[in-house]
Amino acid sequence: MKVYVHVTLKKGVLDPQGKAIGQALHGMGFDEVGEVRQGKTIELEVVTGTDIKRIEQMCEKLLANTVVEDYRIEVAA
Amino acid sequence: MKVYVHVTLKKGVLDPQGKAIGQALHGMGFDEVGEVRQGKTIELEVVTGTDIKRIEQMCEKLLANTVVEDYRIEVAA
Numbered sequence: 001m002k003v004y005v006h007v008t009l010k011k012g013v014l015d016p017q018g019k020a021i022g023q024a025l026h027g028m029g030f031d032e033v034g035e036v037r038q039g040k041t042i043e044l045e046v047v048t049g050t051d052i053k054r055i056e057q058m059c060e061k062l063l064a065n066t067v068v069e070d071y072r073i074e075v076a077a
Numbered sequence: 078m079k080v081y082v083h084v085t086l087k088k089g090v091l092d093p094q095g096k097a098i099g100q101a102l103h104g105m106g107f108d109e110v111g112e113v114r115q116g117k118t119i120e121l122e123v124v125t126g127t128d129i130k131r132i133e134q135m136c137e138k139l140l141a142n143t144v145v146e147d148y149r150i151e152v153a154a
């Protein structure tokens with residue numbers, strides 16, 4: 001089965017990459033854009049029936065830096 | 078309104094970053110993990126009522142490299 005892990009910076013953590021994207025968009029005339037933040041998505045192919053707890057362990061131990069990042073697990077149908 | 082742009086590598090494009098994550102997970106004993114691929118998510122705060130066509134233009138011009146990447150636009154409720 002397919003599992004998506006969405007990793008985003010916590011609120012209040014500066015995101016220079018997102019800011020750069022925002023400035024580039026403004027420079028190109030996309031004035032309707034306000035704040036921009038960038039995160040990452042990790043797509044995992046795991047054995048069907050894998051416990052979500054195992055995915056949480058992967059997130060805590062490797063995929064996300066929980067000091068500055070939040071993660072959200074999404075199981076694809 | 079909030080718009081999420083999910084950018085992923087096209088099928089068949091090598092993803093060394095994803096591969097590295099997969100190997101690290103295996104090294105930590107997560108043997109249930111098969112293929113891993115990494116993408117990015119860009120969270121945009123845009124003026125309410127913005128046409129999705131504008132977001133598509135942003136993707137085509139800046140956010141995604143359409144030679145090797147696909148993108149998917151998701152409008153948050």
